[in-house]
Amino acid sequence: MVAKKKRPQIHDKYVVSGGNLTRKNKTCPKCGAAVFLANHKDRWICGKCGYMEKK
Numbered sequence: 520m521v522a523k524k525k526r527p528q529i530h531d532k533y534v535v536s537g538g539n540l541t542r543k544n545k546t547c548p549k550c551g552a553a554v555f556l557a558n559h560k561d562r563w564i565c566g567k568c569g570y571m572e573k574k
């Protein structure tokens with residue numbers, strides 16, 4: 520008999536908020552949900568307002 524493998528948990532890459540599945544890309548808290556932050560090596564940067572968030 521082969522034991523069923525548990526699926527690896529993938530939600531470390533996703534954030535569930537309000538029932539919506541949000542992708543890895545962050546959105547800018549200043550510009551709103553329509554503006555995504557650019558994914559840099561160790562930080563997120565908003566190209567619009569310059570907002571920066573460390574990873």
Ligand SMILES: [Zn+2]
Binds near residue numbers: 548566568569
């Ligand atoms: Zn912004």
